[in-house]
Amino acid sequence: MRPSMLRLVRVRGSSMAPTLEDGDLLVVLTRGRPRPGDVVVARHRDLGLIVKRIIRIGASGSLALAGDNLLSVDSAGIGRIRPDAVLGRALFRLDRGGRPRLLPPRRSP
Numbered sequence: 001m002r003p004s005m006l007r008l009v010r011v012r013g014s015s016m017a018p019t020l021e022d023g024d025l026l027v028v029l030t031r032g033r034p035r036p037g038d039v040v041v042a043r044h045r046d047l048g049l050i051v052k053r054i055i056r057i058g059a060s061g062s063l064a065l066a067g068d069n070l071l072s073v074d075s076a077g078i079g080r081i082r083p084d085a086v087l088g089r090a091l092f093r094l095d096r097g098g099r100p101r102l103l104p105p106r107r108s109p
Helices: none
Strands: 006-010 025-029 039-044 048-057 063-066 086-094 100-102
Touching: 006 086, 025 039, 039 063
Parallel strands: none
Antiparallel strands: 006 025, 025 086, 039 048, 039 086, 048 063, 086 100
8 A cells, every 4th residue: 555645734833923823734745855945844853843944955955944933943943954854845734724725835045
């Protein structure tokens, strides 16, 4: 049996506000290569699952991440992550009422 290409992930915290709110449910595509500007779900060695935006891909392939909230902790505080730590790219969100909402277009890095 083939593993699912989609995964549901609940947003915790305000690091991605105003794009995402605490409690939103993300539909995440677990295939493909995320690019700068994509909102991704990744495993962080100390923080567990995190939801951040890719802001840069380094020469070594490591990813610099940041939250959309200006007060969120970004890669300067948590360090870069390896590409294999990314679980997937968020396609859209379901708000608390279960309504699907498209994510804003990719930002220029």
